[in-house]
Amino acid sequence: MAATLHDVAREAGVSIKTVSNVVNDRRHVAAATRSRVLEAVTRLGYRPNLTARTLRNGRSNVIGLAVPELTLAYFAQLADDVMREAEERGLVVMIEQTRGGDRGREIELLQSPRRQLTDGLLFSPLGMSQDDAALVNIDSPIVLLGERIFDAGPDHVTMQNTEAAEAATRHLIERGRRRIAVLGVHPWETLGSAALRYEGYRRALEVAGLPFEQELVIDIEYWHRRNGAGALHDFLDRGVPFDGLFAMNDELALGALRAMQERGVRVPDDVAVIGFDNIEEAQYSSPSLTSVEPGRAEIARIAIDVLLERIEGVTVAPRELRSQFSIIERESSGTSGLWGSPGRLS
Amino acid sequence: MAATLHDVAREAGVSIKTVSNVVNDRRHVAAATRSRVLEAVTRLGYRPNLTARTLRNGRSNVIGLAVPELTLAYFAQLADDVMREAEERGLVVMIEQTRGGDRGREIELLQSPRRQLTDGLLFSPLGMSQDDAALVNIDSPIVLLGERIFDAGPDHVTMQNTEAAEAATRHLIERGRRRIAVLGVHPWETLGSAALRYEGYRRALEVAGLPFEQELVIDIEYWHRRNGAGALHDFLDRGVPFDGLFAMNDELALGALRAMQERGVRVPDDVAVIGFDNIEEAQYSSPSLTSVEPGRAEIARIAIDVLLERIEGVTVAPRELRSQFSIIERESSGTSGLWGSPGRLS
DNA sequence: TTGAAAGCGCTAACAT
DNA sequence: ATGTTAGCGCTTTCAA
Numbered sequence: 001m002a003a004t005l006h007d008v009a010r011e012a013g014v015s016i017k018t019v020s021n022v023v024n025d026r027r028h029v030a031a032a033t034r035s036r037v038l039e040a041v042t043r044l045g046y047r048p049n050l051t052a053r054t055l056r057n058g059r060s061n062v063i064g065l066a067v068p069e070l071t072l073a074y075f076a077q078l079a080d081d082v083m084r085e086a087e088e089r090g091l092v093v094m095i096e097q098t099r100g101g102d103r104g105r106e107i108e109l110l111q112s113p114r115r116q117l118t119d120g121l122l123f124s125p126l127g128m129s130q131d132d133a134a135l136v137n138i139d140s141p142i143v144l145l146g147e148r149i150f151d152a153g154p155d156h157v158t159m160q161n162t163e164a165a166e167a168a169t170r171h172l173i174e175r176g177r178r179r180i181a182v183l184g185v186h187p188w189e190t191l192g193s194a195a196l197r198y199e200g201y202r203r204a205l206e207v208a209g210l211p212f213e214q215e216l217v218i219d220i221e222y223w224h225r226r227n228g229a230g231a232l233h234d235f236l237d238r239g240v241p242f243d244g245l246f247a248m249n250d251e252l253a254l255g256a257l258r259a260m261q262e263r264g265v266r267v268p269d270d271v272a273v274i275g276f277d278n279i280e281e282a283q284y285s286s287p288s289l290t291s292v293e294p295g296r297a298e299i300a301r302i303a304i305d306v307l308l309e310r311i312e313g314v315t316v317a318p319r320e321l322r323s324q325f326s327i328i329e330r331e332s333s334g335t336s337g338l339w340g341s342p343g344r345l346s
Numbered sequence: 347m348a349a350t351l352h353d354v355a356r357e358a359g360v361s362i363k364t365v366s367n368v369v370n371d372r373r374h375v376a377a378a379t380r381s382r383v384l385e386a387v388t389r390l391g392y393r394p395n396l397t398a399r400t401l402r403n404g405r406s407n408v409i410g411l412a413v414p415e416l417t418l419a420y421f422a423q424l425a426d427d428v429m430r431e432a433e434e435r436g437l438v439v440m441i442e443q444t445r446g447g448d449r450g451r452e453i454e455l456l457q458s459p460r461r462q463l464t465d466g467l468l469f470s471p472l473g474m475s476q477d478d479a480a481l482v483n484i485d486s487p488i489v490l491l492g493e494r495i496f497d498a499g500p501d502h503v504t505m506q507n508t509e510a511a512e513a514a515t516r517h518l519i520e521r522g523r524r525r526i527a528v529l530g531v532h533p534w535e536t537l538g539s540a541a542l543r544y545e546g547y548r549r550a551l552e553v554a555g556l557p558f559e560q561e562l563v564i565d566i567e568y569w570h571r572r573n574g575a576g577a578l579h580d581f582l583d584r585g586v587p588f589d590g591l592f593a594m595n596d597e598l599a600l601g602a603l604r605a606m607q608e609r610g611v612r613v614p615d616d617v618a619v620i621g622f623d624n625i626e627e628a629q630y631s632s633p634s635l636t637s638v639e640p641g642r643a644e645i646a647r648i649a650i651d652v653l654l655e656r657i658e659g660v661t662v663a664p665r666e667l668r669s670q671f672s673i674i675e676r677e678s679s680g681t682s683g684l685w686g687s688p689g690r691l692s
Numbered sequence: 693t694t695g696a697a698a699g700c701g702c703t704a705a706c707a708t
Numbered sequence: 709a710t711g712t713t714a715g716c717g718c719t720t721t722c723a724a
Contacts, residue, residue, distance in 0.1 A: 015695045050462045052717035055397045076422045095441050116396045225630045261632045284571045286607045361711045398701035401716050
């Protein structure tokens, strides 16, 4: 059995209060007493029971992070960023997967008794939508990530989707591309990353005075590589001429690269490609993938800061915060460079 | 403030014991009482305090999973598998990253008070080695994953590294390759995935009566894509002739594919390539990557079963369990197939 | 500076 | 079938 405060107190010949004071590094402990206690602590191998401490303090120093899927590189990297930031603040992260946009699972998760194990939740919904906004107003502190739900009550940290998508499309236009296809559109939604990025795409065309062509719009529900590859095969079958491709995320873009390679379409010579998210693989694909760096690490940092404020009980009006983005240019939108060195960040 | 058992009891006009019985679905509760209690539960929005329950029961139904890095696809997928299996058993998983083989962090994690938040730990060491075997014998239940530490005391679940590597190498030999390079060797270790897979490589050569050539051995410490690409560039610079490549994991293989593409080496025409791990990307690279499927999902299932047994207090001798593997053949070792459909599993 | 004791919310032994 | 109560290990008034 693990040693408790009582055991240590008995061993050191003091009260548990004193042991508690020593363990928690409080003042008002005589040096002699302190060392006697510490000795007992090591002798017994005492380690504080975090569950008891949590029950007593009403605070666990564990925060939850709910993402659609860890096997999507973007979310694995987000999780990594969040864990790094959390660690610096002495927090532990408990990750939960909502499994690719299952609205029911998301709602269940919000209401799960497991919320009680954490002091607060960073929640990245995918299946829930603006209609469900009321449901995210749970008792415990919560910060929303992503673009599914706006103005719902909780703080919200996200990226500049529309602006970044506009910049991405402009990037292709500036390189002389005129017929730019867009991959991953969700025509059924008006919010969400897809809708916002699509908006940016259209805005860039408009600003450049380029016509919008419906035949260049490729709908895809799930933004996985396989869907990108499949959809692009179908698109190529249709024979619609195009010289640029804006993929709504890097997974789609990588799938598209693969499909084009299979079909003998040269990138960037025939088609210049840009993705979104700047996942690590974008550097190592062939050709390396130009992408939008959305400021993921910044999102993680801000989100945790905001969540911690709420946990501490700060009561300001809900905030909507956005990270900075940038375009990382690589081979897929620039020089052919099959002989160049692997893409670097910047 | 959240409602407690007491509040519900008062609201329903019964004792807390009865409420507890209802909440935990015990028998010995009259139907009328039960419905009255349930009504009070919904009216007050009562949700059991898991921390209190854990303190009382000495069991949290949370298990820990410690992996090197979530951003390595293999571990993201392992985490996903573990979470799926855990969920089916009513468990929650708390993931921790040891950050790419940092021995100090691994040891710290084993001794962290955070262990107290979980009923047991699935631990995949990378920095610790056989010399540290004693340190994994912690108080709480633990199951080792991977190949860093053997015969240490805890149960150990792993894959058939040597056998699978031998099969992988044989796969290339059977396709007529005679000068097979091996990528990712760790000459400084005698256990560990690298050593075991290297052993399999050598065994396959021996069985086939092929000479072992030191110049075909490529050492790489970190099995990331960038290192695979870099090392292969160096190897190509050396001008050593080769017609097959066994990469010790898929990330290295994907990096190598990229490097060969940059240097005009055709895969599989000039060099047939096989990886290890069968990460999802292997299907979508160009060419798609032949790989060893190591039985990751099976490892997750077995590991949780074994851990749960220990948590329940089973006291049998420590076991060493291994998953089944198979070779998933794709383009990188077979037909050129640039026009084929994206690789499928099998 | 240190000690005694209450109580966080729950479960279960024991009593009725 | 239901109620009373001790106690899981900790922190924290309140006293000494």
